[in-house]
Amino acid sequence: MKTEKETEQTAVQVNGHDHITGSEALLQSLIEEGVDTIFGYPGGAIMPVYDKLMDYEDKLTHILTRHEQGAAHAAQAYAMVTGKPGICFATSGPGATNLVTGIANAFLDSVPVVFITAQVVSGLIGTDAFQETDIIGVSMPVTKWNCQVKKSHDIPETIAKAFYIAKSGRPGPVLIDITKDAQLEKLDFKYKKCDYIRSYNPHIPLHTKAIESAAIMINHAERPLILAGHGVLISGAEDELKAFAEKTGIPVALTLLGLSGFPSNHRLFTGMLGMHGNYGPNLLTNEADLIIAIGMRFDDRVTGNLKKYAKKATIIHIEIDEAEINKNVLVDVEINNDAKEVLKYLIPLVKENSFEKWIREFRICDKTEYEKVIKPETKPENGDLRMGEVVRLVSELTKGEAIIVTDVGQNQMHAARYYKFSHPNSLVTSGGMGTMGFGLPAGIGAKIGRPDKQVIAFVGDGGFQMTIQELGTILQYNVPVKIIVLNNNYLGMVRQWQDMFYDKNYASTELINPDFVMISKAYNIPAIKVAKRQDLNSSLEEMLAAKGPFVLEIVIEKEGNVFPMVEPGSSVSEVRLTY
Amino acid sequence: MKQEFTISLFTEDHIGILGQITIILTRRQINIDSITASESAVKGVQLLTLVVKTTNEMIQKVARQMEKLVDVMKVFVHTSDQIIYQEIALFKVTTKGLMSGNVIDHVVRAHNARILEVSPEYIVLEKTGHKTEITELLSQLEPYGVLQFARSGRVAITKQVKELNSYLKEMDEANRYKTEPALN
Numbered sequence: 009m010k011t012e013k014e015t016e017q018t019a020v021q022v023n024g025h026d027h028i029t030g031s032e033a034l035l036q037s038l039i040e041e042g043v044d045t046i047f048g049y050p051g052g053a054i055m056p057v058y059d060k061l062m063d064y065e066d067k068l069t070h071i072l073t074r075h076e077q078g079a080a081h082a083a084q085a086y087a088m089v090t091g092k093p094g095i096c097f098a099t100s101g102p103g104a105t106n107l108v109t110g111i112a113n114a115f116l117d118s119v120p121v122v123f124i125t126a127q128v129v130s131g132l133i134g135t136d137a138f139q140e141t142d143i144i145g146v147s148m149p150v151t152k153w154n155c156q157v158k159k160s161h162d163i164p165e166t167i168a169k170a171f172y173i174a175k176s177g178r179p180g181p182v183l184i185d186i187t188k189d190a191q192l193e194k195l196d197f198k199y200k201k202c203d204y205i206r207s208y209n210p211h212i213p214l215h216t217k218a219i220e221s222a223a224i225m226i227n228h229a230e231r232p233l234i235l236a237g238h239g240v241l242i243s244g245a246e247d248e249l250k251a252f253a254e255k256t257g258i259p260v261a262l263t264l265l266g267l268s269g270f271p272s273n274h275r276l277f278t279g280m281l282g283m284h285g286n287y288g289p290n291l292l293t294n295e296a297d298l299i300i301a302i303g304m305r306f307d308d309r310v311t312g313n314l315k316k317y318a319k320k321a322t323i324i325h326i327e328i329d330e331a332e333i334n335k336n337v338l339v340d341v342e343i344n345n346d347a348k349e350v351l352k353y354l355i356p357l358v359k360e361n362s363f364e365k366w367i368r369e370f371r372i373c374d375k376t377e378y379e380k381v382i383k384p385e386t387k388p389e390n391g392d393l394r395m396g397e398v399v400r401l402v403s404e405l406t407k408g409e410a411i412i413v414t415d416v417g418q419n420q421m422h423a424a425r426y427y428k429f430s431h432p433n434s435l436v437t438s439g440g441m442g443t444m445g446f447g448l449p450a451g452i453g454a455k456i457g458r459p460d461k462q463v464i465a466f467v468g469d470g471g472f473q474m475t476i477q478e479l480g481t482i483l484q485y486n487v488p489v490k491i492i493v494l495n496n497n498y499l500g501m502v503r504q505w506q507d508m509f510y511d512k513n514y515a516s517t518e519l520i521n522p523d524f525v526m527i528s529k530a531y532n533i534p535a536i537k538v539a540k541r542q543d544l545n546s547s548l549e550e551m552l553a554a555k556g557p558f559v560l561e562i563v564i565e566k567e568g569n570v571f572p573m574v575e576p577g578s579s580v581s582e583v584r585l586t587y
Numbered sequence: 588m589k590q591e592f593t594i595s596l597f598t599e600d601h602i603g604i605l606g607q608i609t610i611i612l613t614r615r616q617i618n619i620d621s622i623t624a625s626e627s628a629v630k631g632v633q634l635l636t637l638v639v640k641t642t643n644e645m646i647q648k649v650a651r652q653m654e655k656l657v658d659v660m661k662v663f664v665h666t667s668d669q670i671i672y673q674e675i676a677l678f679k680v681t682t683k684g685l686m687s688g689n690v691i692d693h694v695v696r697a698h699n700a701r702i703l704e705v706s707p708e709y710i711v712l713e714k715t716g717h718k719t720e721i722t723e724l725l726s727q728l729e730p731y732g733v734l735q736f737a738r739s740g741r742v743a744i745t746k747q748v749k750e751l752n753s754y755l756k757e758m759d760e761a762n763r764y765k766t767e768p769a770l771n
Binding site: 144145148149152153156173205206207208329330331333334335 | 598599602603606607610614647648651652654655657658659660755
């Protein structure tokens with residue numbers, strides 16, 4: 009691939025330290041890749057790395073979480089809000105296996121995170137040594153790529169490769185497992201960034217012919233609909249999407265992870281797709297004659313029953329991952345390229361148009377949804393507080409400028425539905441995995457990544473307690489993240505399904521909770537609890553005005569349900585507004 | 588409808604690549620009928636040949652998942668008529684059984700099998716051919732006392748004219764076209 013001579017020419021000598029340990033080589037490699045923040049947790053096998061970390065304090069900030077899972081989620085959130093890969097350290101054995109949920113979460117949501125795990129000394133591998141697990145085998149199905157390093161001189165090249173793979177193409181998590189002896193062994197350090205791997209080519213030549221065919225279809229469509237997903241945000245194609253929609257006049261619907269990729273208040277925005285998405289885009293997917301899917305993967309939560317999905321539509325699929333094309337939905341035009349590049353080429357080919365009659369159908373749906381669902385959820389006049397009204401108020405008070413982080417379940421769906429996003433990459437949520445416990449550590453990672461932004465994490469009482477120990481991380485680093493605990497004393501989403509599909513048999517979903525305010529205060533985090541409507545606004549203002557971290561517990565109606573809903577097995581056109 | 592497919596994967600010679608490939612098949616509940624790993628004509632490139640039974644729709648999905656793996660260069664899927672393929676089998680048969688009557692002539696030669704070794708107790712035969720031919724020979728030898736039987740996985744050569752080398756060259760050229768990665 010590269011000759012000795014090439015390596016020689018591009019070699020970087022760092023501070024004259026050419027003979028350093030593997031641990032230092034790892035840290036210097038990270039610095040070469042522009043890393044300044046690491047989330048992690050030490051342990052026996054990774055001690056040589058942590059020992060050297062102290063020497064690089066001016067360049068590398070290490071955030072010690074309270075559990076490796078927290079470090080993984082924080083690193084993912086950091087990546088989602090900064091656009092830089094997240095970095096996460098853990099030791100061998102349980103340290104590494106504790107990462108697995110976080111790795112899988114990043115994998116399903118295509119987020120670049122470089123995981124570094126330590127491994128027992130190479131001579132002990134395979135002997136069931138103390139704190140030895142085969143993390144390469146364990147993480148194989150949930151990483152984009154993984155690799156074990158047993159020789160210190162392989163560290164720089166492997167790290168360079170890891171960054172290239174994590175960031176390019178469809179991004180994803182990678183894991184490098186470094187043996188303890190490789191961390192200690194010395195090497196001559198040279199660093200060269202990777203930009204080519206023979207067996208991996210993420211730079212696909214533009215399929216111009218397919219794009220030209222797509223343009224003809226778009227110019228002839230009568231009821232076209234754009235379904236845009238996370239790929240728009242990953243490729244940085246928000247402006248192109250807006251320009252494309254505005255030129256063609258085609259309405260836009262977003263997937264959960266696509267939210268904030270198109271302004272929520274735009275006249276062409278029709279809402280969120282999926283099980284708890286908006287009424288219009290779900291119902292009218294089955295009325296569209298052309299679907300332009302951009303950077304999305306037709307997840308089952310988006311499509312509902314595939315046999316009754318978009319049967320009247322010709323489908324154009326713009327998607328960087330070829331394996332996603334024709335996986336769930338058979339499409340008519342495949343465009344296996346980066347979303348931004350495709351849209352740039354496509355925009356001049358499409359004609360200016362408007363679909364006022366078609367868009368009016370969405371507005372009629374919006375009106376129905378507003379009367380039956382949105383108004384009672386976001387502007388109730390009596391009864392207990394509702395999640396929707398909390399999110400609406402937060403959205404109004406922050407003017408859509410905040411970064412919203414969510415946990416999983418009802419809190420997540422309400423946050424996604426009722427926050428009006430005005431900037432790209434301002435929603436951090438666990439989409440594909442639906443990992444409870446994601447919210448709190450992700451809130452920490454997001455705030456560390458974007459200290460200039462107000463970062464608000466919505467969590468439920470269930471998910472909060474899955475990673476509640478991360479309040480300790482907030483305490484230690486004084487991370488000024490705002491946490492809203494939407495407490496209904498239930499695992500709300502599971503209870504909703506029990507309510508609807510299991511004869512109200514509330515099996516193991518009621519929670520007897522501790523005093524969250526006292527717990528927060530024990531971590532020296534200011535906290536208040538609100539249960540009355542007249543106190544909601546002032547308490548939210550107090551939270552938003554706080555300079556440091558803040559926990560606001562809000563007592564929510566116990567048995568509120570999220571609507572609309574496309575029931576499992578139903579078609580998107582059978583979306584229900586009420587129960 | 589399920590049918591037989593031969594998957595040829597050209598991969599980097601990396602530890603664990605087979606594991607990554609079998610994970611994809613396991614998730615889709617596809618059994619591997621036969622598997623062969625060897626070096627390819629290109630130095631440093633491994634060739635894995637897998638035989639599976641599945642639907643045409645599923646094989647396309649699975650092949651794309653495999654090609655997505657970072658260490659996999661190229662995946663080819665062929666039906667049996669698009670390739671030339673063989674398997675090899677070894678039979679250990681009792682000498683007494685095989686030397687009686689006209690067995691060598693009627694069975695061994697008739698099936699184009701070859702005698703590899705002869706001892707007072709046993710004779711080792713080799714047969715190269717398709718799975719059905721080998722199975723047929725086995726059933727004919729069974730009355731004479733088969734002590735051991737071992738069969739290899741499939742090895743296959745495609746009938747297409749374009750070779751891996753030209754794909755590798757194309758990939759190199761595509762790489763030259765590349766633009767900056769989207770992130771960072």
